[in-house]
Every structure is written in structure tokens, then in C-alpha cells.
Amino acid sequence: GLNSPLAMTMMHLSRVAEEIVLWSSTEFGFIELDDAYATGSSIMPQKKNPDVAELARAKTGRVYGNLLAILTTMKALPLSYNRDMQEDKEGFFDTLDTLLSTLEVFTGMVATLKVKGEKTRRAAEEGYILATDLADYLVGKGVPFREAHNIMGGLVRYAAEKGKTFKDLSLSEYKSFSPLFEEDVYSVTVASSLAARNVPGGTAPGQVAQQLARARKIVQGEDG
Structure with missing residues (x-):
């Protein structure tokens, strides 16, 4: 058993x-x-x-x-x-x-x-990990997700060819892929991505703290 x-x-x-x-x-x-x-x-x-x-x-x-x-x-x-x-x-x-x-x-x-911490933060910012978040950004402006996904696919290819990260791209470069990109696109960061998953089991700092507290209670035999 x-x-x-x-x-x-x-x-x-x-x-x-x-x-x-x-x-x-x-x-x-x-x-x-x-x-x-x-x-x-x-x-x-x-x-x-x-x-x-x-x-x-x-x-x-x-x-x-x-x-x-x-x-x-x-x-x-x-x-x-x-x-x-x-x-x-x-x-x-x-x-x-x-x-x-x-x-x-x-x-x-x-x-x-x-x-x-600094090494892990830099690693999280490498590559194009925020591509889905930027697609969600477009969805929030009324773009169907499939279309937003295609836009971001093209944007990632462009950035990779230019050797740029998302934060290196100018607003005009963003707008060449969709006129819906505005200055607030630069507010999409790893930190904002984590905070956006504010659901049980999500990555928002508050949710992580709750899960840690619950895990400690389980280990200590206090959780029903």
C-alpha cells in the first residue's frame, strides 16, 4: 500500500x-x-x-x-x-x-x-516571453485572439531579425504591425505579466504568498 x-x-x-x-x-x-x-x-x-x-x-x-x-x-x-x-x-x-x-x-x-535574484530576473526578460501578454494586450483593444496571435508572430520574427527585444522596439515599429499599439505597450513587463495572473494558483505575488502560507499549514498539520 x-x-x-x-x-x-x-x-x-x-x-x-x-x-x-x-x-x-x-x-x-x-x-x-x-x-x-x-x-x-x-x-x-x-x-x-x-x-x-x-x-x-x-x-x-x-x-x-x-x-x-x-x-x-x-x-x-x-x-x-x-x-x-x-x-x-x-x-x-x-x-x-x-x-x-x-x-x-x-x-x-x-x-x-x-x-x-538579479540573474533570474534577467533570464526572465530574455527572448520574447511576453509575446502572449502582448497578444492579450491587443485582445483587450478588440482584436480577435487568432489575429493578435498572427500579429505577434510577425512582430517576434521582425524583432529577432533586427536583434531587438520588445522594449528595444520603437512605437512606430510596433504600429507597423498594428495601429492599436500605443505608448502603454511598454507597461507590459515581466512584473505586470506575473501580477495579471491573479487567480488561485496564479503567479501574482499575493497568490504565491497564499499558496506558500497554505503549504506551511499543511506541513505543520494545521490545514483541514
């Missing part, structure tokens, strides 16, 4: 671990792990290996293996007690120990990592 939800918990931890490995890489550089949860390379002095996150990913496979073992044991048993079922104990206790130890070190790793 419990092997399945425990395996699912490890699956979620493994996915977070992958994000941490990726975000702590030189190429992304969004976060920095505390030295207690990383090691240096035996060859490259500049390298910092995210050991805890990598081991969490690996141990997920171990937990999956324990689940598969008991499923395979049970698959052809008749609907009554069989001595075969005693095989569930070793795998279950190993899974439980693995999950608890992973949660313990994971908690410390997440609590001590440093988020490089």
Missing part, C-alpha cells in the same frame, strides 16, 4: 533535484548551493558538484525498484494470504529509510541555497 505514495514522493523530490542541478550549473547560475551540500571536483578546481541533488535523483530509482519488486511478487498470487508476501518488508523499510534520509538532507539543502 505505502510503497506507491512513497515512490511518488521520491518522484517529486527527484524532479526538484533536477531543477536544482540545472539551476546551479554555470550555464544557468540561478542558485548557489551551500558548501555543506556540494563538493569540489577532484580534477577541476572551479567546479562545484551538486551531490545531494544528484544522489536524490539516483535514490528515486532505488525506491522505484522496491515498488516494482513487490508489484512483480504480487502479480500472480491468488486472493488470499501467501508466504510470498513476506518479501514486502525488506523493500518497504528500505524505501522508508531512503525517503526519510532524502527529506532530511533535502530540507537543509533548500533552506541554505542562495537564489541569485
Whole structure:
């Protein structure tokens, strides 16, 4: 019974671990792990290996293996007690120990990592992530979404060919794609995009704060 939800918990931890490995890489550089949860390379002095996150990913496979073992044991048993079922104990206790130890070190790793806010902000502004928001801007001025989508497709191609971001484009360049673009187009930013999703589970700061508060209550056993 419990092997399945425990395996699912490890699956979620493994996915977070992958994000941490990726975000702590030189190429992304969004976060920095505390030295207690990383090691240096035996060859490259500049390298910092995210050991805890990598081991969490690996141990997920171990937990999956324990689940598969008991499923395979049970698959052809008749609907009554069989001595075969005693095989569930070793795998279950190993899974439980693995999950608890992973949660313990994971908690410390997440609590001590440093988020490089300026780096993540710049990354969010790269590319043309606001294309959909600008399409919504046109929809707000009465343009059907399909047409707004096509307009933005052309605008993105134009900006990419010119090597410009949306904020680099002049108002006349915007208007060459639609006369409905006005000076307020420059108020469409990453911050405004986040704030616009002001629904339960959305990205608006207030909504995120509510979700965090609810998560804390669940962890503390206070949520009904």
C-alpha cells in the first residue's frame, strides 16, 4: 500500500533535484548551493558538484525498484494470504529509510541555497516571453485572439531579425504591425505579466504568498 505514495514522493523530490542541478550549473547560475551540500571536483578546481541533488535523483530509482519488486511478487498470487508476501518488508523499510534520509538532507539543502535574484530576473526578460501578454494586450483593444496571435508572430520574427527585444522596439515599429499599439505597450513587463495572473494558483505575488502560507499549514498539520 505505502510503497506507491512513497515512490511518488521520491518522484517529486527527484524532479526538484533536477531543477536544482540545472539551476546551479554555470550555464544557468540561478542558485548557489551551500558548501555543506556540494563538493569540489577532484580534477577541476572551479567546479562545484551538486551531490545531494544528484544522489536524490539516483535514490528515486532505488525506491522505484522496491515498488516494482513487490508489484512483480504480487502479480500472480491468488486472493488470499501467501508466504510470498513476506518479501514486502525488506523493500518497504528500505524505501522508508531512503525517503526519510532524502527529506532530511533535502530540507537543509533548500533552506541554505542562495537564489541569485538579479540573474533570474534577467533570464526572465530574455527572448520574447511576453509575446502572449502582448497578444492579450491587443485582445483587450478588440482584436480577435487568432489575429493578435498572427500579429505577434510577425512582430517576434521582425524583432529577432533586427536583434531587438520588445522594449528595444520603437512605437512606430510596433504600429507597423498594428495601429492599436500605443505608448502603454511598454507597461507590459515581466512584473505586470506575473501580477495579471491573479487567480488561485496564479503567479501574482499575493497568490504565491497564499499558496506558500497554505503549504506551511499543511506541513505543520494545521490545514483541514
